[in-house]
Amino acid sequence: MSTPALRRGLRTLGTLLITLSAISPASSVFIIAPGVISGAGTGAFYSFVAAAVVGVFMAFVYAELASAFPLAGGEYAIVTRTLGRLPGFAVLGLMIITQVLIVAVIALGVGTYLGVLLPGVPGSVIAAVTCVVAAVVGVFDIKLNAWVTGIFLAIEILALIVVSALGLLNPARSFTELLAHPVASDGGPATVGAIAIATSVAIFAYNGYGSAVYFGEETQDASRGIARAILMALGITVLAELIPVTAVLLGAPDLNALFTSENMLSYFIGSRGGGTLDTVIGLAVALAxxxxxxxxxxISSRMLFSSGRDRAWPSPVNRALASVHSKFGTPWVATVGTGLVAALLCFVDPKLLLVVTSTSIVAVYAALCLGAIVGRRTGATAHAKYRMPWFPVAPVLALGVLVFVVYQNVLDPAVGRPSLIVTACVALLSIAYYVLVLRRKGGWKLADVTEEKAEEPA
Known part of the structure; x- marks a missing residue:
């Protein structure tokens, strides 16, 4: 029986467009950045800069590992091939839970910005419909999806340019003041501790550049192209988020009003550009x-497809998840399944979704950093066509930052500590499933994936 294969219909640009769309800089600026500003005040500028430095470390790690293993399984496929099957399956368990839940978490934000067009319709219903429609579109050819995401991405980048212009062309305070005298949300000076804690949230705002690896089996010259897409995605994301956040901090007419506003970006845009512009930008964010x-x-469907192809589940489930559409060359069952499950999760308490997803990415990042170090020592990544500079500086420093992030989460009894407990439980359950089920059946059958000739790449 031949290994199910996806169709290679992308060039690096197409992969980059989908990756940037998954990061969604506009969503980060409008939904995540206010949390950073609440924690650090105008010191949020330093939080985003520090997060960008951490992002460079992790992008180097992702790029080298993805160059060695440009596989649809993403992180779990990489960790399995560098650290072993047991940690690899633990990462698979974390990523399956995290990715599908994140679809619901992101979708729930649609209702907030579409409320002006659909008054009275519950946000959870709007979110669920969004997930189902996304799944239907996702079944089509990957090249078509690259173009669709590219058009939507252009709209959200334009919205961010407008936000940046509102603040940078008419600043209420100088950049020097922002640098020398950062102000906390309570009016006092922003402390180093507050800025450091907010940095962990800013790291999440940039997260997603490594997602390019999931399209490694659909990208031409993937061992080089995926590494380039990851590094370019980080650079574009940092600019697309740091500049408008800085513009808001410089241009807000009243910092106290900004900090206490229920919707910081809406206050800023309304005060600088008026209510009509605020509505237009809000619709652009909904599209983002x-x-x-x-x-x-x-992304999630590629991972599920890979898990089925690797025979991680009972045979009927594996056959379904590994199904490739005969016309479009996409994992259609995994795609539809992802959308339907995410739609159901849209009716779950958002706070619960946040607790389950908030710290799992920290564990996955740590596994990748260790994988990069071990892969160099054992030669598992020796064939990678991209090699990170200054090794092992990037993975070692990134691990240090991740330890700090875990420490800060331990101190947070509301979300951080419960999330760490949930992350540990998911990892342990995944390990138990591997030991008690998969290993007894003769092990985990990782598929061998070979390069294919690209067909009409985009």
Missing amino acids: IINAVLAIVL
Whole structure:
């Protein structure tokens, strides 16, 4: 029986467009950045800069590992081949839970910005419909999806340019003041500790550049192209988020009003550009969130497809997940399944979704950093066509930052500590399943994936 294969219909640009859409810089600026500003005040500028430095470390790690293993399984496929099957399956368990839940978390943001067009319709219903529509579109050819996400991405980048212009062209305070005298949300000076804690949230705002690896089996010259897409995605994301956040901090007419506003970006845009512009930008953000849902559905379905192909589940489930559409060359069952499950999760308490997803990415990042170090020592990644500079600086420093993030989560009894407990439980359950079920059946059958000739790449 031949290994199910996806169709290679992308060039690096197409992969980059989908990856940036999954990151969704506009969603990060409008939904995540206010959390950073609440924690650090105008010191949020330093939080985003520090997070960008951490992002460079992790992008180097992702790029080298993805160059060695450009596989649809993403992180779990990489960790399995560098650290072993047991930690690899633990990462698979974490990523399956995290990715599908993140689709729902992101989709729930659509209702907030579409409320002006659909008054009275519950946000959870709007989110569920968004997930289902994204799944239907995701079944089509990957090249078509790259173009769709690219068009939506252009709209959200334009919205961010407008936000940046509102603040940078008419600043209420100088950049020097922002640098020398950062102000906390309570009016006092922003402390180093507050800025450091907010940095962990800013890291999450940039997260997603490594998602390019999920399209490694659909990208031409993947061992080089995926590494380039990861590094370019980080660079574009940092600019697309740091500049408008800085513009808001410089241009807000009243910092106290900004900090206490229920919707910081809406206050800023309304005060600088008026209510009509605020509504227009809000609709652009809604499109950005819909685009992110589509992109993350594409990513999650590739991982589920790979898990089925690797025979991680009972045979009927494996056959279904590994099914490739005869016309479009996409994992259609995994795509539809992802959308339907995410739609159901849209009716779950958002706070519960946040607790389950908030710290799992930290564990996955740590596994990748260790994988990069071990892969160099054992030669598992020796064939990678991209090699990170200054090794092992990037993975070692990234691990140090991750330890700090875990420490800060331990101190947070509301979300951080419960999330760490949930992450540990998911990892342990995944390990138990591997030991008690998969290993007894003769092991985990990782598929051998070979390069294919690209067909009409985009």
